[in-house]
Amino acid sequence: MASTDGLVPITRKFLASYYDKYPFPPLSDDVSRLCSEIRSIIPDLLKESPPSSEESSLVDEAGCQPPRKVDENMWKNREQLEEILFLLEKSRWPRALQQPSTSDDRELAIAFVSIHDKVQKTLKMLEAFQSKNSERVLNIVMTYLPQDFRATLILQQRERSERNKKAAVDALVSSGGTIREKYALLWQQQVDRRRQLAQLGSATGVYKTLVKYLVGVPEVLLDFVRQINDDDGPMEEQRHRYGPPLYSLTTMILLVRVFVLLSCRRFDAGLVKRHHITVLEQAVDVYSNEFIRFITFLSEVLANSPFLISAKDAGALDGRNNDDFKEISVAAGSSHEVLLSVESINSYIAWDFSLIQGKMSLDIGFSVEYINPSGQKTLILPYRRCESDQGNFCTVMTGDYKLVWDNSYSSFFKKVVRCKVDCIPPVVEPAESRSEVEG
Numbered sequence: 337m338a339s340t341d342g343l344v345p346i347t348r349k350f351l352a353s354y355y356d357k358y359p360f361p362p363l364s365d366d367v368s369r370l371c372s373e374i375r376s377i378i379p380d381l382l383k384e385s386p387p388s389s390e391e392s393s394l395v396d397e398a399g400c401q402p403p404r405k406v407d408e409n410m411w412k413n414r415e416q417l418e419e420i421l422f423l424l425e426k427s428r429w430p431r432a433l434q435q436p437s438t439s440d441d442r443e444l445a446i447a448f449v450s451i452h453d454k455v456q457k458t459l460k461m462l463e464a465f466q467s468k469n470s471e472r473v474l475n476i477v478m479t480y481l482p483q484d485f486r487a488t489l490i491l492q493q494r495e496r497s498e499r500n501k502k503a504a505v506d507a508l509v510s511s512g513g514t515i516r517e518k519y520a521l522l523w524q525q526q527v528d529r530r531r532q533l534a535q536l537g538s539a540t541g542v543y544k545t546l547v548k549y550l551v552g553v554p555e556v557l558l559d560f561v562r563q564i565n566d567d568d569g570p571m572e573e574q575r576h577r578y579g580p581p582l583y584s585l586t587t588m589i590l591l592v593r594v595f596v597l598l599s600c601r602r603f604d605a606g607l608v609k610r611h612h613i614t615v616l617e618q619a620v621d622v623y624s625n626e627f628i629r630f631i632t633f634l635s636e637v638l639a640n641s642p643f644l645i646s647a648k649d650a651g652a653l654d655g656r657n658n659d660d661f662k663e664i665s666v667a668a669g670s671s672h673e674v675l676l677s678v679e680s681i682n683s684y685i686a687w688d689f690s691l692i693q694g695k696m697s698l699d700i701g702f703s704v705e706y707i708n709p710s711g712q713k714t715l716i717l718p719y720r721r722c723e724s725d726q727g728n729f730c731t732v733m734t735g736d737y738k739l740v741w742d743n744s745y746s747s748f749f750k751k752v753v754r755c756k757v758d759c760i761p762p763v764v765e766p767a768e769s770r771s772e773v774e775g
Contacts, residue, residue, distance in 0.1 A: 352573050354641060360581055367622060370615065370619040374594070381599070384602070384607050385602050385607060391597065391601075394590075394593065395594055397590060398587065398591050404575060406574055406578065407526060408523060409579075411526065412586050412590075413462060413585065413589050414466075414519070415516065417459040417589065419516075420589075420593050421456060421459065424596065429445070430603035432603065440610065447616075454620050457624065458627055458628060461627075474494070488728070492684070493684070505521055505522060578637075588622075588623050589623055592616070592619050595616055599616065661688075664755060666700065666751045666752075666753060668746045668748055668749055670743055671701075671740055671742045675737070676758070677735075678737060679734055681731055681732055681734060682762040683759050684759070684760040685737050685739075685757075686759075687726065687728070687755065687757040689726075689753050689756075690723065690753070691723050691724065691751055691752065693723070696749075698751060699721045699722055700751045701720070701721050702721075702740065702741055702742070703715065703740050704739050705717075706735060706737055709735060737759070
């Protein structure tokens with residue numbers, strides 16, 4: 337565990353001074369030029385063939401302001417890229433391009449393949465960026481957690497939560513959910529992650545128990561996860577600095593999707609001209625190059641970005657002691673018991689202990705049992721003698737769990753055990769988040 341003595345969460349002012357060193361080179365002028373060209377072509381395509389409700393809705397969306405949050409824009413770009421790939425599957429091409437009979441159609445078919453490949457490359461780069469960024473934030477948090485069973489259990493809970501999220505997305509897709517519905521769910525899940533971080537820092541709801549258990553987690557880390565996404569917090573400075581070019585790219589990919597959709601549906605009617613596809617090729621090429629340049633730049637900035645800084649730099653001082661082991665004395669011929677009440681299944685019972693040794697090497701008996709409401713006992717961890725142990729298990733029943741340190745077999749030696757035990761409740765998805773997505 338890295339020391340947090342003298343550290344405080346990053347402030348927006350300090351982050352602004354850091355970002356001063358990393359100005360983003362402006363987007364190519366081709367971005368605005370090609371967006372204007374696409375906007376001028378769309379009415380011509382709609383004039384000869386009235387839009388469907390889906391097309392009208394998409395045209396309206398392309399004319400709206402993009403989302404304000406950086407990560408929401410990333411998900412929006414990813415959604416459009418996947419929608420474009422769906423449209424560019426060969427089975428959905430215009431009939432004339434699926435079996436081209438003229439040199440012009442063959443050239444256009446090659447252009448569609450090229451556009452598809454560039455979109456796919458950009459999507460993979462974006463997916464890798466998001467995955468790397470998620471791991472980076474997790475690593476920041478884990479660096480300052482006590483490196484014992486608590487960190488292990490937090491990771492286990494996170495992995496289980498992420499598996500559940502993925503299963504929800506897979507179930508939606510397999511049941512016929514649209515790409516739009518899939519990304520609405522993915523963004524909702526991202527909002528839930530943010531809310532859970534804020535709850536951890538604020539110690540509300542189920543996290544009151546969790547934070548009580550995590551006595552060893554530095555206050556500075558709890559402050560960090562609570563403040564990081566505040567409207568005027570550190571991430572607002574990121575939005576201020578790097579939001580505008582991203583907003584332009586979000587608008588551009590929306591226009592490209594509109595263009596692809598209208599072109600595919602109106603191609604066989606002869607409404608799409610060769611220069612339209614040329615503009616589309618240029619737009620995809622410019623977007624792909626500029627978007628990859630942007631996320632590559634942002635990845636470098638974020639990789640070096642400070643999030644916990646010295647109190648001297650921030651003008652404040654905070655720190656706390658993270659050693660919360662307790663010492664218990666188990667007299668010769670006796671035992672010591674700790675009773676933990678579990679109110680929710682899928683909670684974790686965890687322990688970490690070792691004997692304080694003197695000149696002689698000593699051991700102590702240890703076991704764990706479950707006691708149901710009627711008082712019946714079930715052995716969970718068989719009795720064994722050891723000098724130290726660390727472990728955990730996920731509960732499948734509510735009720736009381738008893739951890740027992742047994743020294744009844746010793747007639748002479750008192751044992752001093754340095755230990756910590758607790759029960760970690762499961763991460764509960766906020767009920768309101770399943771019906772409402774926060775912006």
